[in-house]
Amino acid sequence: MSKLISWPHALAVTRRNAAMYRRTWVLSILPNFFEPVFYLWSIGLGVGAYVAKMRGVPYVEFLVPGLICVSAMNGSSFEATYNVYVRMHYEKMYAVMLTTPVEPEDILVGELLWALIRACMYGGIFLIVTVLFGLTTPLQALRVLPVIPLAGLLFAALGLAFTLRVGSIDLFSYYFTMFLTPLFLFSDVFFPIEERLHGVWLYVAELLPLLHPVRLSRAAFHGGGVSLGTVAWDITYTLGIALGLLSWCRKLIRDRLVA
């Protein structure tokens, strides 16, 4: 069994999704644009009116770095879970790809690239909106740019592993409600966790995947006060988890598609 990844075949899988997206993007991009606007209005300006300052900045500005990562997380999570599941089980798209020279590993890489592209679109649009609102300077936007695909990669890997491991679409709501939602609420996005958590809980919090891209995003925005050691740890954690899960996914996708 040839298990080497063929990039041209993987790109053909990505292009398939892109070809389909070109037909539907106008409809699907609108909520994508409004979501951050609603968040910034409601929580940033609404809740923010009652909050003096958070970590020395107005609350709405505190929210921006974290919400960019949340956008990237949502972009790749939807793609890597529901959409991959539908293509695999309902549309039987992978069954037809496997009648061609495309191998399961190529499908994995193709879907990963597409999830990354979607993460970059989500995160990128959010970033653009915050620049338009005057919440992000162009320099900050430039610095935070690499964090978006990094967050996308992490949640694409998590989503793909979940989808390939779990055989039922009914369990996806658990993934979103029991996993992504707590991450969203407790990963330094809405309040500085190091001010609320103490002792061993600070170490437990390090297990939260979203925390690491969020901290990198804050470092990219505000620079000062973040140690290089923390940045190195966050990058190592994110890449390590992502690559570890993806190598597991290689086995999972072959077991699932080639029985």
Add this chain to the structure above:
Amino acid sequence: MSVSVPASVTAPPRAPAEARSSVPVVQVTGVSKHYDGREVVHELSLHVQPGQCFGLLGPNGAGKSTTLRMIYGVTKPSGGSVRVFGLDVAQDGRRVRERLGVTLQDNVMIDVLTPIENLRVFGGYHLLREPVLSQRIAALVDYLELGSHANVPVVALSGGFKRRLAIAMSLINEPELLILDEPTTGLDPAVRLSLWTKVRELKAKGKTVLLTTHYMDEAERLCDYVVIMAQGRAVCQGTPKDLILTHVGRDAFEVDCSAEEQTQLLQGLTLGSLRSGPRLLVYGNDLAALVPRLHAIAPERAYIARPANLEDVFLAQTGTHLEAGA
């Protein structure tokens, strides 16, 4: 758990005389497949010769689709070996699939895209680039008569049109071997007829065709050689004509009758017969004596005298109807 038999024990089927010298396109040797202890295919051997239209015939659940999947390499045999174009599918799956085309039982395409866009995406899986891609698409649109709706989203197309598009997609890499899984299931008679013509034309162009079907008339019309499968096993194999002559004889005679009437009717005759409820089926090369005998026993009784077909072979070999499970 059965152990797969070495290749030397299961004698490979004899190839038709004209192709005997050439290397088979598909060589399946003593192949078995278990899923969770359930045996889906049992020690199957078959050889598909170049230029042949080869049929896997059997009821639903006979193991036909599993056999096809093992041939193009997405299902791993539990035992035995599969070679296609002389290559070991387990080792060289990618290279094998570069040279074959598969039309799956379901029409799998992107609903929001047009036939041309679907062909373009599918060509991508074979790494086809311009200008070859557009040339191939134009030729296939023409050949499979997709021109009238070539730019309409697939979701709006009829079942027959989608089937033609599915076949066009599997021809985009100009395959040497075309695999069709239940090509005409669920289609109306006119569409079936036109698809049969296409399959014959492709064969005439030198393609090797391997198809599965549970329609015996389809197998009889299209296939040079058939394997009849039931419950994962090859019941018998040969040319449709040989199978009919060997296993049942040229003609069939059908009549509803009682057991006593049957004894009277067949007394002193050496003919194959079987019962399916009240129905008696008699097979043989000379059934001329039956009509006068039936008239003597029951003058008004309706009967059918017809040429024997593959359905009869299946019935005679398995005791069950081919489409019973369908």
